Amino acid sequence: MKKILKTISILLLVITFSCGDDDNGRFSSDPSSGWIEFFTSSTTTGQTVSSVTIPVSVRVPEYLNGLNITYTIEAVEGDYTQFVSSNGGTLFADPALVGGEDIYARALNVDLELMNMEVGRDFVTSFDVILTAVDASNVTIGVPGSSHITSHRVTIPCSNPDVLPADYFVGDYAISDVAASIGPGNGTENFGAGTVTLTVDPFNPNVRLFEATILPAFTGGAPFPTSIEFSVDDYVTLGGYVGAGISCNGVDEYGFTSAAAADSVPWDVCNDLSITINYVEDPNIACGGPYASSFSLTKL
Structure with a gap:
């Protein structure tokens, strides 16, 4: 009976691992293939912070020549250009920085400098940072048919002014x-x-x-x-x-x-x-x- 239970437990572990590692399995035959995605789907900045950092996961075991990953910024609510001066950019995944045991958890950052954050404002602004392309034919943005995160929403909240608007709480x-x-x-x-x-x-x-x-x-x-x-x-x-x-x-x-x-x-x-x-x-x-x-x- 103990042998039967042990066998069943091993089978369950194999099944669980196989299902959870499905995407990795798609690329296991070629260590230079994989995908790029965001770690999270949204960020709300502080009222007066000067920058926002959005982590990007490089899910590729080997990229000997490096990877150029492009992204664009698209407005969702309000005019984001009063806070961010660019409408996109390129990240470089440097092969010299590859290391560590978890080869599928390489991280880059989209670092956006924010302007005019010290000015009081009674409106919310939001925009999406969207991963668009990578310059390797065997690396994709996300995985087609999966739920990987390829768009990250940034929300800039209201910022309390030093002097209240005349119609506030009136x-x-x-x-x-x-x-x-x-x-x-x-x-x-x-x-x-x-x-x-x-x-x-x-x-x-x-x-x-x-x-x-x-x-x-x-x-x-x-x-x-x-x-x-x-x-x-x-x-x-x-x-x-x-x-x-x-x-x-x-x-x-x-x-x-x-x-x-x-x-x-x-x-x-x-x-x-x-x-x-x-x-x-x-x-x-x-x-x-x-x-x-x-x-x-x-x-x-």
Whole structure:
């Protein structure tokens, strides 16, 4: 019985290896044949990086004279030429660099220098880098009839500017608690749910002003001046202390203040549909605080 199980195990290993190595098998009779492909299908750059690197796999055991591999760049969304100065190029697979045990994992890089990345932008740009040809008749771009990756999409995301656009997070938004302690614990809300109208602070273009109700069951729904600030470090906080004019201990005022940067939510100039603002509830310890709390703004 043990011999039978051992035989079956060996057969399974042979079958598994054969199926997984099918493409290598197509070229095993000629070590100078093979294919070229990308390792991955997409990359999203950082907001302000100066270059992007796209690894290319040379799946050829031997290329004694080297290989010239060409690629082109094609627009997908927006005008990529404001960031990349070329529309293609050629890579050289140098035979002098061949080495290592894994002869089917040679790597080259498409290195693209990026321009104008320090400029704030409220749009996304993307383009495809496409492998087009290789100067060896027995080496192909990908393998016909297979799923090898011959096109790699690069996405350049929005980049938050130092000064917000005048129409960013402006207008009517629905406000509601996300996490709160004193309000829900006493049958009400920290920020009364409803509609608030955000406007630009005339003294700071990165601040939005609005009026909100705080603990409406105890304050009668009176509006309190409130603000949020979009930091140049890419996070959003309360713009300053918001007091409710009430106290649990009869001495200290209950209110809200901004959370630390590390506890705050990042903002994205390409998205003004909704955001969550983390804040410190009851920083004066008037009602047992402080508590980590948050509220959301959703565009109407």
